[in-house]
Amino acid sequence: MTSPAASDRCRPRWLARALETHVALPLFAVLPLLAIWVATFHFIETERRAAVGAARDAVREQLETYEAQVARNLNAIDQTLKVIKYSVELNGTHAALPTLRAEELLPPGLVFQVSVADRDGAIVDSNPSMPAHDVSRAPYFTVHANGSGHAVFVSQTVGDTARSEPHLHFTRRIEDGHGRFAGVAIVEVDPAYFTSSYERSRGGELGLLALVGSDGVARAVRIGDKVSWGQPIALDGIGEEALAPQPTAPDGIERYAGARRLAGFPLTAVVGLADSEQMAQYEQHYGTYLVGATAASSLLVAVVAMISAWSWQVAKARRRERQAQQTYAAASEASPDAFFVLRSVTGADGTIVDFLVEGSNSRSELFTGIASEALRGQLLGDALPYYRTNGMWEHLVQVVLEQRVIEAEWQAASGPTAGRWLQRQIVPVEGGAVAMVRDITERKLAEERIRHMAHHDELTGLPNRSLIRDRLDQAVRNAQRNGGHLALAFVDLDGFKLVNDGLGHNAGDELLKVVGSRMEACLRRTDTLGRLGGDEFVILLPEAGESPLALTPVLEKIRQAVTEPVQIGDQAVRVSCSMGVVVYPRDGEDPKTLMMNADAAMYRAKDLGSNNFQFYTREMNASVEAKLVMLEDMRRALDTTLADETHDATDGQAPALQAPAGRFHLLYQPKVDLRTGRLFGVEALIRWRHPEHGIVPPMRFIGLAEESGLIVGLGEWVVRTACRQAQLWRAAGLDPLTVSVNVSARQFEEKRLVDRIAGALRDTGLPPCALDLEVTESLLMRDLNQAIERMRELKEMGVTLSIDDFGTGYSSLSALKSFPISTLKIDKSFVRDLASSSDDQAIALAVISLGHRLHLRVIAEGVETVEQRDFLLANDCDEMQGYLFSPPVPAERITEMLQAQQRQPRDVAQLAGARA
Numbered sequence: 001m002t003s004p005a006a007s008d009r010c011r012p013r014w015l016a017r018a019l020e021t022h023v024a025l026p027l028f029a030v031l032p033l034l035a036i037w038v039a040t041f042h043f044i045e046t047e048r049r050a051a052v053g054a055a056r057d058a059v060r061e062q063l064e065t066y067e068a069q070v071a072r073n074l075n076a077i078d079q080t081l082k083v084i085k086y087s088v089e090l091n092g093t094h095a096a097l098p099t100l101r102a103e104e105l106l107p108p109g110l111v112f113q114v115s116v117a118d119r120d121g122a123i124v125d126s127n128p129s130m131p132a133h134d135v136s137r138a139p140y141f142t143v144h145a146n147g148s149g150h151a152v153f154v155s156q157t158v159g160d161t162a163r164s165e166p167h168l169h170f171t172r173r174i175e176d177g178h179g180r181f182a183g184v185a186i187v188e189v190d191p192a193y194f195t196s197s198y199e200r201s202r203g204g205e206l207g208l209l210a211l212v213g214s215d216g217v218a219r220a221v222r223i224g225d226k227v228s229w230g231q232p233i234a235l236d237g238i239g240e241e242a243l244a245p246q247p248t249a250p251d252g253i254e255r256y257a258g259a260r261r262l263a264g265f266p267l268t269a270v271v272g273l274a275d276s277e278q279m280a281q282y283e284q285h286y287g288t289y290l291v292g293a294t295a296a297s298s299l300l301v302a303v304v305a306m307i308s309a310w311s312w313q314v315a316k317a318r319r320r321e322r323q324a325q326q327t328y329a330a331a332s333e334a335s336p337d338a339f340f341v342l343r344s345v346t347g348a349d350g351t352i353v354d355f356l357v358e359g360s361n362s363r364s365e366l367f368t369g370i371a372s373e374a375l376r377g378q379l380l381g382d383a384l385p386y387y388r389t390n391g392m393w394e395h396l397v398q399v400v401l402e403q404r405v406i407e408a409e410w411q412a413a414s415g416p417t418a419g420r421w422l423q424r425q426i427v428p429v430e431g432g433a434v435a436m437v438r439d440i441t442e443r444k445l446a447e448e449r450i451r452h453m454a455h456h457d458e459l460t461g462l463p464n465r466s467l468i469r470d471r472l473d474q475a476v477r478n479a480q481r482n483g484g485h486l487a488l489a490f491v492d493l494d495g496f497k498l499v500n501d502g503l504g505h506n507a508g509d510e511l512l513k514v515v516g517s518r519m520e521a522c523l524r525r526t527d528t529l530g531r532l533g534g535d536e537f538v539i540l541l542p543e544a545g546e547s548p549l550a551l552t553p554v555l556e557k558i559r560q561a562v563t564e565p566v567q568i569g570d571q572a573v574r575v576s577c578s579m580g581v582v583v584y585p586r587d588g589e590d591p592k593t594l595m596m597n598a599d600a601a602m603y604r605a606k607d608l609g610s611n612n613f614q615f616y617t618r619e620m621n622a623s624v625e626a627k628l629v630m631l632e633d634m635r636r637a638l639d640t641t642l643a644d645e646t647h648d649a650t651d652g653q654a655p656a657l658q659a660p661a662g663r664f665h666l667l668y669q670p671k672v673d674l675r676t677g678r679l680f681g682v683e684a685l686i687r688w689r690h691p692e693h694g695i696v697p698p699m700r701f702i703g704l705a706e707e708s709g710l711i712v713g714l715g716e717w718v719v720r721t722a723c724r725q726a727q728l729w730r731a732a733g734l735d736p737l738t739v740s741v742n743v744s745a746r747q748f749e750e751k752r753l754v755d756r757i758a759g760a761l762r763d764t765g766l767p768p769c770a771l772d773l774e775v776t777e778s779l780l781m782r783d784l785n786q787a788i789e790r791m792r793e794l795k796e797m798g799v800t801l802s803i804d805d806f807g808t809g810y811s812s813l814s815a816l817k818s819f820p821i822s823t824l825k826i827d828k829s830f831v832r833d834l835a836s837s838s839d840d841q842a843i844a845l846a847v848i849s850l851g852h853r854l855h856l857r858v859i860a861e862g863v864e865t866v867e868q869r870d871f872l873l874a875n876d877c878d879e880m881q882g883y884l885f886s887p888p889v890p891a892e893r894i895t896e897m898l899q900a901q902q903r904q905p906r907d908v909a910q911l912a913g914a915r916a
C-alpha cells in the first residue's frame with residue numbers, strides 16, 4: 001500500500017506545488033469570480049434590453065395617443081374651416097360668421113381665433129372679433145389666392161401685426177359659385193394647443209412632443225414644461241418605431257423617437273423620450289449590480305487572499321521545516337557523529353524504563369554494529385545492553401527529566417568501539433532525547449601528545465622544566481605533610497659547548513641523549529630526571545634522607561656515568577658534569593628557593609674546576625649576587641662610556657683615550673711581521689676600569705656580557721672606538737695599521753652585525769681593509785652555513801677575517817677551506833711550551849703548513865720568549881703577537897711606536913722591548 005507520504009513523493013514537484021492551497025485556491029477562485037461577473041453583466045444586459053423595450057413601447061404608445069389627439073384637434077379645426085367656408089359660400093363674406101355665431105356653430109374663442117378674409121385679403125370678420133387688417137401678403141393668402149387646391153394650409157407658427165402671440169394659421173380657400181377665389185377661411189391656433197396632452201409622468205423632464213410641418217419646421221414643440229416652435233426638425237432619421245436613441249432637435253439630446261404623418265394634413269406628430277430618463281432606472285440598477293458584483297468579488301478575493309496567505313505561510317513553514325529536516329538528515333548523514341533519536345518508554349508508574357530508537361543515521365552502525373534500519377524501532381536496552389553500564393542510561397534519564405543538555409566523554413569498554421574514546425552529547429527533545437556520539441580517540445591522543453610535549457623535553461623525552469616544577473611542588477607538599485626530606489640536584493655538563501660548537505648541533509644532541517639516559521639509569525623509579533634546557537639537567541630525589549652525605553653514592557655514580565666516553569660517529573668524546581645539591585628543608589622550604597640554591601651550588605661546582613658535586617651552603621648565594629651586581633655595574637659603565645662619547649662628539653672634542661673610572665677603554669697590542677720586525681697591526685683589547693675594583697680583565701666580564709646579551713652593545717662600542725683610533729693614526733700620517741677586533745659568538749650571530757660594522761666604518765672613515773675581525777673556530781662551527789654567509793658579506797665589504805685560537809676547536813678542514821679568511825692565529829696555549837714540547841711544536845708546524853697551503857697568513861700569539869720567536873721564524877710563521885714585543889698598551893704608546901718606526905724601523909723593536 002502506498003502511504004500518503006509516498007504518494008506525495010511520487011507526485012511531480014510542479015503538481016505538488018500547484019495543489020498547494022495558496023496556488024490552487026486563487027486559480028479556483030477565478031471561476032466564482034467569473035460567474036459573478038457573467039451573471040452581473042447578464043442581468044445588466046437583460047435590464048438594459050427591458051429598459052430599451054419599455055422605452056420603445058412608451059414611445060409607440062405615446063405616439064399613438066398623441067397622433068390620435070392631434071388628429072382629433074386637426075379634424076376639429078378642419079371642421080371649423082369647412083363650416084366657415086360653407087357659411088361664406090352660403091351667406092356671403094360678411095354674414096358668414098354672424099350666421100354661425102347665431103347658430104352657435106363657432107368654436108369657443110378661447111381655443112380658436114376664427115376669421116374670414118375677402119378676396120382682397122382684408123379680414124372682414126373674426127371671432128372673437130379683432131380689428132380689420134390686411135392678410136393679402138400672408139403666405140396662406142397667396143397660396144389660396146394663386147392655387148386652386150382645396151386642402152388645408154397650415155402656416156408656420158408666427159406672431160403678426162394682428163396678434164403678437166405666436167399662433168398657427170389653418171386656412172381653406174373659399175370660392176364663389178363659379179369656382180373663383182372668393183377669400184380665405186382662417187383658424188388661428190395657439191401652438192400649445194397641440195402639446196397640451198403632454199404628461200410629465202410619462203414623458204419625463206426631457207420628453208418631446210412635436211408637430212412638424214412637411215417643410216421640416218416645427219409648428220409646436222414641447223419639452224418638459226417648455227413649449228417652443230419654429231425649429232427645424234429633420235424627420236428623415238425618425239421612423240414610426242423608435243429603434244435606438246438618437247440625438248434629436250432642437251436640443252440634440254439622445255432620445256428614443258417616433259413619428260407619424262397625420263392623414264389629410266401636411267403635418268407629422270413626433271414623440272421623443274430621453275434616453276437618460278428612460279434608462280435612468282436601468283442605470284441605477286446597473287450601478288447597483290456593479291457595486292454588488294464588485295463587493296462580492298472583493299469579498300471573494302479578500303477571503304481567497306487571506307486563505308492563500310495563510311496557506312502560503314503554512315506551506316512556507318512546512319517547506320522550511322522540510323528543508324530543515326532534509327538539511328538535518330543530510331548533515332547527520334555527512335556528520336562524523338552517530339545520531340540517535342530516542343523516545344522515552346515509561347512504565348506503569350510513569351518512570352522511564354527504557355528508550356525506543358526512533359531513528360539513527362548510517363554512521364551509528366560504526367558505533368553500535370547494528371544497521372540503522374535494524375536499530376530503528378528497537379529498545380535501547382535490548383539492542384545495546386551496555387548503555388546501562390557506561391553512564392549513557394543515567395544521562396539519558398537525567399536529560400529527559402531535567403530538560404537540559406549533557407555532555408560527557410568516556411572510553412568504551414565494550415561494543416565495536418571498545419577501547420576508543422567517545423564523546424556523547426544528549427539533547428532533550430519532545431518525548432525523549434537526541435544522543436550524538438563522536439569518536440574522539442584521535443583528539444584524545446593528540447591532547448595526550450600535546451600534554452606530553454608540554455611537559456617533556458622533545459630531544460631527550462625527559463620531563464621539562466614545567467613538569468619538574470610540578471613534581472617538585474608535589475614532593476615539597478608531601479615532605480611538608482609527612483615531615484620528610486627530598487633532594488634536588490642541578491647538573492650542568494662540562495665541555496658540552498665545545499662538543500656542540502665543534503662537532504655541530506647533531507653531535508651535541510646525541511651527547512645529551514646518551515648522557516641523559518645514563519643518568520636516568522642511576523636513579524630509582526621514584527626519582528625524576530629532567531632537562532631544563534641546553535646542557536642543564538635536574539634530578540629530584542623525593543625520598544632522600546636527612547643527611548646530604550647519604551646522597552654521595554648516587555651522585556658519585558652519576559658523575560662517573562657521565563664521564564664515560566661517548567661515541568659520536570667515529571669520534572669518542574668525553575664530558576663531565578658539575579652538580580649542585582640541596583636538601584629540603586635544610587636548604588630551602590619552597591621549590592623556588594630550592595632551585596635557586598641548587599643553581600648556586602652547581603655554579604660553585606663549576607668554579608671549583610667542574611666534574612664534581614657541591615652541597616649548597618649559605619655563602620654560595622653571595623657569588624650569584626656578586627654576578628648580578630657585576631652585570632649592573634657593567635651596564636652602568638657602558639652607558640657612562642657611551643654618554644661620555646656623545647658629549648665629546650657634541651663638544652667637537654676627540655674622546656679621551658684613557659678612560660676614567662667606571663668606564664670601558666681599549667688597549668692595543670701590536671702585531672709585527674716576524675721577518676721584518678715591522679709593526680703592521682694592532683689587536684684592540686677591552687679593559688674595564690671599575691670604580692672599586694680597579695682594572696677588570698676581559699676574562700672576568702666578557703663571559704657575563706655574552707651571557708646577558710650586553711656584548712652586542714659593548715662590542716659595537718669596541719668596533720667604533722678601534723676604527724676611530726685607527727683612523728686617527730692614519731690621519732696623523734703614521735704608517736697605516738690594520739686594527740683587529742675580537743667578535744664573540746653572540747655578536748657574530750646578531751642579525752645587524754654587518755650593518756653595525758658598515759656604520760662604524762662609514763662614521764669613522766676608516767677604509768674597510770684596515771679592519772680585521774677575529775673570530776674563534778668554535779664560534780664558526782655553531783652554524784657553519786650562516787657563519788660562511790656572514791663572513792662572505794663582511795669580506796665583500798672589504799673587511800678581513802682571522803681565525804683566533806686556532807687549534808683549540810674542532811674545525812673541519814673542509815669547512816676551513818670555504819671560510820673567506822685571511823689569517824690563522826696559533827693559540828697561545830701551543831706557543832707557551834713551544835721550546836720544550838714536541839707536541840706543541842708539531843701543532844704549530846701543522847698550523848703554519850695548513851695556513852700556507854690555504855694561502856693564508858699565520859700569526860702566533862702569546863710569544864714571550866726569543867726561543868719561541870726563533871722557532872716560529874725558522875718555521876716560516878708570518879707574524880707574531882706577544883709580550884716579547886709588547887703587551888697590550890694604550891693608544892698613545894702605539895703612536896710613539898709608529899713614530900719611532902717611521903724614524904728608524906729598527907728602533908721599534910728596541911723601543912717596544914724597553915717599555916714592556
Ligand SMILES: Nc1nc2c(ncn2[C@@H]2O[C@H](COP(=O)(O)O[C@H]3[C@@H](O)[C@H](n4cnc5c(=O)[nH]c(N)nc54)O[C@@H]3COP(=O)(O)O)[C@@H](O)[C@H]2O)c(=O)[nH]1
Binds near residue numbers: 715883
Ligand atoms: N669579544 C671580545 N673579546 C675580547 C675583547 N677584548 C679582549 N677580549 C678577549 O678577552 C680574552 C682575554 O683578553 P686579554 O685579557 O686582553 O688577553 C689578551 C692579551 O692580553 C693576551 N696576551 C697577549 N700577549 C700575550 C703573551 O705574550 N702572553 C700571555 N700570557 N698573554 C698574552 O692574550 C689575549 C689576546 O688573546 P686573543 O684574543 O686570543 O688574541 C681574550 O680571549 C680576548 O679575545 C673584546 O673587545 N671583545
